[in-house]
Amino acid sequence: MMERVAVTPAAAELIRSLRGTHGPLMFHQSGGCCDGSSPMCYLEGEFRTGSSDVLLASLRVDGVDEPVTFWMSRSQFELWRHTHLTVDVVPGRGSGFSLEAPEGVRFLIRSRLLTPEELTALG
Incomplete structure (x- = not known):
């Protein structure tokens, strides 16, 4: 089944760690202020x-009991609806609002255009 959002192995590892420390997680991608288009983990x-x-998406991450929801502001989605998003993690401090900020790393989005077949499958 085609999904709009995926996670890299490094992001999955960080999600498992944050889940173990904080509990169930969610992401929101606003495209607004602070880190701009960085996904925020809450x-x-x-x-x-x-x-x-x-x-x-309701992401299934191995080692995490419940799905991790991934939200985006509707106005941002209208601009990005033709893309597949991959949550990744890189060294460096991101926004103070996101749970990974104290870890010395930050989540980021890698994107690619969806193929016509993927767009059709996603409706």
């Missing part, structure tokens, strides 16, 4: 989503 439900947000 405790599940800590960032309030609503009608201005789109649930892109």
Whole structure:
């Protein structure tokens, strides 16, 4: 089944660690201020989503009991709807709002254009 969002092995490892420390997690991609287009990792439900947000994926990460939800602001999704997103992690301090900030690393998004077949499969 085609998914809009994936995670790298390094991101999965960090997600498992953060899950073990903090509990269930979620991501939100706003495209706004702070780290701009960096995905922000929060405790599940800590960032309030609503009608201005789109649930892109409920990611299954090995070693994590519950799915990790990945949200994006609707206005950002309208610009990025044709892309596949991969959550990765790199050295360096990101936003103070995201759970990984104290770890000396930050999540980032790598993207590629969806193929016509993938776009059709995603509807």
